[in-house]
Amino acid sequence: MGNTDSQARFVQLALCRILDANLDRAREGLRTIEEWCRFGLDNALLTEECKQLRQELAHWHTPALRAARDTPGDAGTVLTHPKEAERSSVQAVLQANLCRVQEALRVLEEYGKVYSPEMGAACKQMRYRVYTLESQLTADQRHQLLERSSLYLVTSPTENLFATVEAALKGGLTLVQYRDKTADDDVRLRNAQKLAHICRHYGALFIVNDRVDLAIAVDADGVHLGQQDIPIALARQLLGSQRLIGRSTHCPEDLHRAIDEGADYIGVGPVYETPTKAGRPAAGFDYVRYAAAHATVPWFAIGGIDTSNLPDVLAANVKRVAIVRAIMHADQPTLTTQYFLSQLTQQPLLGTSYDH
Numbered sequence: 001m002g003n004t005d006s007q008a009r010f011v012q013l014a015l016c017r018i019l020d021a022n023l024d025r026a027r028e029g030l031r032t033i034e035e036w037c038r039f040g041l042d043n044a045l046l047t048e049e050c051k052q053l054r055q056e057l058a059h060w061h062t063p064a065l066r067a068a069r070d071t072p073g074d075a076g077t078v079l080t081h082p083k084e085a086e087r088s089s090v091q092a093v094l095q096a097n098l099c100r101v102q103e104a105l106r107v108l109e110e111y112g113k114v115y116s117p118e119m120g121a122a123c124k125q126m127r128y129r130v131y132t133l134e135s136q137l138t139a140d141q142r143h144q145l146l147e148r149s150s151l152y153l154v155t156s157p158t159e160n161l162f163a164t165v166e167a168a169l170k171g172g173l174t175l176v177q178y179r180d181k182t183a184d185d186d187v188r189l190r191n192a193q194k195l196a197h198i199c200r201h202y203g204a205l206f207i208v209n210d211r212v213d214l215a216i217a218v219d220a221d222g223v224h225l226g227q228q229d230i231p232i233a234l235a236r237q238l239l240g241s242q243r244l245i246g247r248s249t250h251c252p253e254d255l256h257r258a259i260d261e262g263a264d265y266i267g268v269g270p271v272y273e274t275p276t277k278a279g280r281p282a283a284g285f286d287y288v289r290y291a292a293a294h295a296t297v298p299w300f301a302i303g304g305i306d307t308s309n310l311p312d313v314l315a316a317n318v319k320r321v322a323i324v325r326a327i328m329h330a331d332q333p334t335l336t337t338q339y340f341l342s343q344l345t346q347q348p349l350l351g352t353s354y355d356h
């Protein structure tokens with residue numbers, strides 16, 4: 001056999017090994033993601049998409065490619081990175097496997113162009129579908145965490161803003177809103193960036209009050225809009241469908257309009273008049289009870305709620321509360337957070353029905 005033929009065969013064999021290894025890598029990563037979609041998220045659509053992608057990859061995984069496998073001779077099998085040895089959370093498992101699948105599909109696309117242009121084109125399309133899958137996974141995770149959140153800390157401009165928020169997060173808080181009506185935008189941006197980072201570290205949702213531009217700038221999980229803020233439709237157009245939009249409501253008309261306009265959650269209040277929202281009269285318990293009976297999205301009672309009046313609030317069939325002073329001004333924010341959560345989670349959220 002001529003040298004040229006021998007070289008051509010060597011290259012072809014190496015190509016097949018690369019494609020075989022990356023088809024395995026992509027299919028294994030998709031299967032890992034699929035299991036969470038199925039058993040963690042109970043999301044049939046995402047589960048099916050993962051399965052469909054696996055089956056399309058199987059189509060390209062021919063016996064000829066498998067025959068090229070030489071695991072004992074694969075120098076890569078002994079290579080490992082400390083980060084591969086551990087996963088800090090399910091989120092980390094999903095993120096690692098999404099990256100693994102996307103990288104493998106890029107390799108299959110590039111080398112597939114040499115081996116089979118149709119294969120290269122097919123893997124390019126699958127790679128874009130995995131990007132979409134990642135966005136949908138993130139959105140689903142956001143909505144799942146929103147559903148599970150019974151305590152919502154809305155910040156106020158205090159000296160120890162970051163320490164207080166972190167202390168509350170250590171107490172089990174899962175939902176934070178950055179609210180500051182007085183700071184200049186450069187300060188708001190810096191604060192939002194730092195709070196977003198802290199919340200991400202604790203796996204909590206981070207929402208920005210009023211300002212969609214700041215929410216986008218810091219990659220927040222969403223924005224909270226009052227009745228006098230921009231319309232939900234505009235916020236949705238700017239934020240997209242994957243992020244959360246909350247709306248303040250003070251009466252049944254607000255509630256139904258917010259839900260009709262696509263709010264992912266609503267604030268209900270003020271339950272009591274509060275200096276934190278000076279000038280806004282209490283909406284009172286009649287509206288709270290109305291929300292309990294009619295809200296079809298997660299809703300948070302807000303306004304003057306503290307540990308002393310929490311029993312009265314819970315008696316009005318409130319399952320979720322939003323708090324400012326009772327935590328931001330607490331001597332021990334972690335303990336206060338734990339107390340709120342202990343009282344709130346005695347009433348199972350899972351039993352909350354939105355089909356009334």
Ligand SMILES: Cc1ncc(COP(=O)(O)OP(=O)(O)O)c(N)n1
Nearest residue numbers: 209224225226227248267300302322
């Ligand atoms: C959860 C939650 N509910 C209500 C509000 C009040 O928001 P808004 O009406 O926009 O008033 P300001 O916060 O802008 O003064 C909220 N921030 N969060």
Ligand SMILES: Cc1ncsc1CCOP(=O)(O)O
Nearest residue numbers: 274276277303304323324325
């Ligand atoms: C922003 C907002 N909207 C209605 S009440 C409120 C503030 C609630 O603050 P606090 O928990 O200190 O009464």
Ligand SMILES: [Mg+2]
Nearest residue numbers: 210225226229
């Ligand atoms: Mg507002």
